[in-house]
Amino acid sequence: MNPLLREIRHTPLLWTLIFVPVVLVAARIVPEAHTLLFVLAVLAIVPLAALLSHATEAVSEKTGDAVGGLLNATLGNLTELIIAVTALRAGEYMLVKASIAGAIVTNTLFMLGASFLLGGLRYHVQEYNRAGGRMYSALLLMATIALLAPAAVSELDLTRGEAMAQKLSAGLAILLIVAYGLSLLFSLKTHKELFASEAHGETEEAKWPIGLAVGTLLVVTVLVALVSEIFVESVQKAAETLGMSPAFVGFIIVALVGAAAEMAVAFSAARKNRLDMSVSIALGSASQIALFVAPVLVLLSYVIGPKPMDLQFWPGAVTMVMIATVTATFVTNSGRSAWFIGALLVFIYVIFAMTLYMVPPGSHGPV
Numbered sequence: 450m451n452p453l454l455r456e457i458r459h460t461p462l463l464w465t466l467i468f469v470p471v472v473l474v475a476a477r478i479v480p481e482a483h484t485l486l487f488v489l490a491v492l493a494i495v496p497l498a499a500l501l502s503h504a505t506e507a508v509s510e511k512t513g514d515a516v517g518g519l520l521n522a523t524l525g526n527l528t529e530l531i532i533a534v535t536a537l538r539a540g541e542y543m544l545v546k547a548s549i550a551g552a553i554v555t556n557t558l559f560m561l562g563a564s565f566l567l568g569g570l571r572y573h574v575q576e577y578n579r580a581g582g583r584m585y586s587a588l589l590l591m592a593t594i595a596l597l598a599p600a601a602v603s604e605l606d607l608t609r610g611e612a613m614a615q616k617l618s619a620g621l622a623i624l625l626i627v628a629y630g631l632s633l634l635f636s637l638k639t640h641k642e643l644f645a646s647e648a649h650g651e652t653e654e655a656k657w658p659i660g661l662a663v664g665t666l667l668v669v670t671v672l673v674a675l676v677s678e679i680f681v682e683s684v685q686k687a688a689e690t691l692g693m694s695p696a697f698v699g700f701i702i703v704a705l706v707g708a709a710a711e712m713a714v715a716f717s718a719a720r721k722n723r724l725d726m727s728v729s730i731a732l733g734s735a736s737q738i739a740l741f742v743a744p745v746l747v748l749l750s751y752v753i754g755p756k757p758m759d760l761q762f763w764p765g766a767v768t769m770v771m772i773a774t775v776t777a778t779f780v781t782n783s784g785r786s787a788w789f790i791g792a793l794l795v796f797i798y799v800i801f802a803m804t805l806y807m808v809p810p811g812s813h814g815p816v
Contacts, residue, residue: 452657453665456503463500468493469672476679483686490680494673494706498713501669505714507662526737529707531674532681533746540755544685547699548707549743550766554801555704556735557589557773560712561780562794564727568719569788577724580643581636582781585732588632589774592739595621596770599761611759618759619751622744629740673710680706694808700766701802708734724786732777739770769801 457463472489479485529552536544568575598621599614636644657665681703688698711730718726743760750758762770776797780790 453661456657457500460499463496465492465496466500469497469676472676472679476682483683484690486679486683487687490676490683491706493676494680494709497669497673497676498710501666501673501710502713502717504657504662504665504669507657508659508666511659526734526742527670528674528677528710529738530742530745532677532703532707533742534749534753535678535681537746537750537754537758542750542754542758543695544681544699544703545746545758546762546766547696548703549738549746550762550770551700551704552707552738552742553589553592553735554700554769554773554798555708556711556731556738557777558794558798558801559705560708560715560734561728561731561777562791562798563712564715564719564724564731565786565791566788566795567716567791568722568724568727569786569791571720572722573787575719575722575724575786577728577784577786578644579781579784581725582728582732582777582784584632584636584644585728585736586774586778586781588628588736589732589739589770589777591628592625592736592743593767593771593774595625596760596762596767599759600764600767614761615757615759618747618761619757621760622747625740625744629737632736632740670710677707694805696808697802697805700805728781732781735777772797 457466468489472486472493475482475489476486529548533545533548536542536548565575599618602613602617605613684698684702685695688695688702693702711734715727715730718724718730747758747760750756776794780786780794
């Protein structure tokens with residue numbers, strides 16, 4: 450525990466960990482103070498993300514960037530899964546779908562773009578293994594096609610369209626989970642040599658023992674999930690107070706806060722010229738959400754939801770996911786990056802955010 454306590458003592462940002470127990474207690478005492486809980490939850494997630502960054506870097510020193518990135522993406526997406534399950538129980542399917550689509554676009558455009566930008570400001574040109582980018586882009590493209598299929602089926606027959614879309618969504622959910630499992634087998638077992646990290650990043654001896662690092666990862670991930678749950682419960686009312694639409698809340702706010710922990714690690718890795726890890730976290734997380742989190746939620750809705758959820762997303766969400774996927778495919782094809790490429794990706798994301806922000810706050814759902 451000494452390395453962890455020393456890290457907290459010497460890092461001013463981690464001093465704000467005090468907001469973690471504060472927001473947990475406040476949620477019990479004043480559950481109706483939605484705007485206050487919203488602010489406290491954001492203040493609590495930021496230091497937790499920083500702590501998760503330190504622990505993941507220590508683990509990746511032992512496992513390598515590819516496995517380290519996969520580990521961080523998996524733990525980070527656990528937060529999104531818990532957030533979505535909470536909304537699923539309440540029957541808020543629009544919020545669930547908005548957060549899923551928003552998380553895919555946020556990771557693919559904002560997280561990847563900001564990583565390129567931050568790394569490019571320190572290094573003239575950065576290189577990374579493009580095999581990972583190609584695989585993740587292909588997975589995202591397949592997932593986007595899966596999102597298009599239920600909408601197409603539902604429009605063929607207006608009387609039976611909803612039932613047909615539901616049955617198709619259940620089948621697609623199983624197919625996507627199988628595809629994701631095969632991608633793990635391909636990248637971590639049968640063809641793992643294709644995904645070896647480029648040997649040009651800054652290396653340093655891990656500061657934490659592996660046991661402490663793994664334990665910290667698990668504990669902090671649980672805390673992030675708990676705080677994120679409070680955040681989701683308060684963000685809707687707080688958004689109304691601040692004049693934000695449901696589309697903006699689900700697609701932008703929830704996605705950004707849910708990915709805060711992963712972003713901290715991806716940005717830190719990019720600044721250390723370990724772009725393989727940044728790409729693995731950003732695109733790996735997006736593909737996990739599309740091929741694992743979303744299908745699992747569809748299957749879980751049969752058990753915990755008021756009614757089964759389908760994969761029929763509104764046209765605007767599918768369009769933005771498709772644009773993000775195609776853009777990532779072009780950008781990662783070369784295996785090289787500079788700061789301006791990252792800036793362009795961030796600008797595309799800002800265009801989406803500005804568009805969604807203009808949706809009237811009284812709207813029932815995203816357009």
